[in-house]
Amino acid sequence: MNIHHTVxxxxxxxxxxxxxxxxxxxxxxxxxxxAEPGGQLMITTEVENYPGYxxxxxxxxxxxxxxxxxxxxxxxxxYEKITGVDFTGPVHKLWTEAGEVIHTHSVIIxxxxxxxxxxxxxxxxxxxxGVSACAVCDGFFFRGKDVAIVGAGDTAAEEASYLAKLCxxxxxxxxxxxxxxxxxxxxxxxxxxxxQIHWNTETEEILGDDEVKAIRVRNNITNELNEIAVSALFxxxxxxxNSDPFKNWLSMDxxxxxxxxxxxxxxxxxxxxxxxxxxxxVYRQAVTAxxxxxxxxxxxxxxxxxxxxx
Ligand code: NDP
Numbered sequence: 001m002n003i004h005h006t007v008x009x010x011x012x013x014x015x016x017x018x019x020x021x022x023x024x025x026x027x028x029x030x031x032x033x034x035a036e037p038g039g040q041l042m043i044t045t046e047v048e049n050y051p052g053y054x055x056x057x058x059x060x061x062x063x064x065x066x067x068x069x070x071x072x073x074x075x076x077x078x079y080e081k082i083t084g085v086d087f088t089g090p091v092h093k094l095w096t097e098a099g100e101v102i103h104t105h106s107v108i109i110x111x112x113x114x115x116x117x118x119x120x121x122x123x124x125x126x127x128x129x130g131v132s133a134c135a136v137c138d139g140f141f142f143r144g145k146d147v148a149i150v151g152a153g154d155t156a157a158e159e160a161s162y163l164a165k166l167c168x169x170x171x172x173x174x175x176x177x178x179x180x181x182x183x184x185x186x187x188x189x190x191x192x193x194x195x196q197i198h199w200n201t202e203t204e205e206i207l208g209d210d211e212v213k214a215i216r217v218r219n220n221i222t223n224e225l226n227e228i229a230v231s232a233l234f235x236x237x238x239x240x241x242n243s244d245p246f247k248n249w250l251s252m253d254x255x256x257x258x259x260x261x262x263x264x265x266x267x268x269x270x271x272x273x274x275x276x277x278x279x280x281x282v283y284r285q286a287v288t289a290x291x292x293x294x295x296x297x298x299x300x301x302x303x304x305x306x307x308x309x310x
Pocket of ligand 1: 049118150151152153154155156158175176179180181236237238239282283284
């Protein structure tokens, strides 16, 4: 039976950084990318706050750089998804979507987080027919048309600014009378003439049979209902951790973020470590994810050394 030293699950900044450190420590890491290689940064445009890129960098370019750096030190990259685990240990078992069983002495979970949805039936019905959680991916299809975006965090502000470059009117639906987004992003949105902010506004329904024709919104102060004609609705209301396969094995908080020991990436299972957004509900930045990926590789190396495996 082939037992790996370490398997990394996930291919965002955390996973690739863990791979770079693990590979350079001779741990022969195998990295499973999951269904969305590169993670959330693949659906981001300009990244201006990652140190080392003084002129900024496109998210996909940055992830390609991370991948190349991980491969330079012979990380084995598998474009597959891990769907099941058995962390009884000491040798841990992982199952790929295709049903293959993988054995490993240590696991680094860096599966990140995914977009949240409003949860109204018309959202599912019109998914990919005008409803999208990624303005950068799908905005181009609606260029020259009026669109709406729901949310008021940095993601919504960033995507509204992006859409305003393509669309004559961007209706931004904010459920409170203020935004959660950082001051600089709020100012950018407020000062963009093509963006119309609807305060205290909730999305009741998305209208249209085979494509989005309009949205019905409700002012939650006056209860007034309004229909706004749009060709697309972008949902940008936050994310949830991708921790489902580990639910029966690891301690998690009520939202599903994996709990790690303070100042460590150790989970409640020996040899299982977690890094990046799947265990970070606070900072959730590319650079903090990369930092915790580094920590996970160092923690895994210490674990393997302490157990006489390397
Ligand atoms: P956030 O959790 O920060 O914001 C989610 C937003 O969606 C909030 O305004 C929230 O409203 C709203 N919302 C949630 N549920 C609903 C709903 N059902 N109906 C309407 N509105 C809803 O998520 P983000 O994805 O924006 O950001 C996540 C993290 O990533 C943050 O830390 C952010 O700073 C960071 N980020 C940084 C970027 C950068 O630095 N370039 C770019 C993008 C993100 P309410 O405020 O009322 O709760």
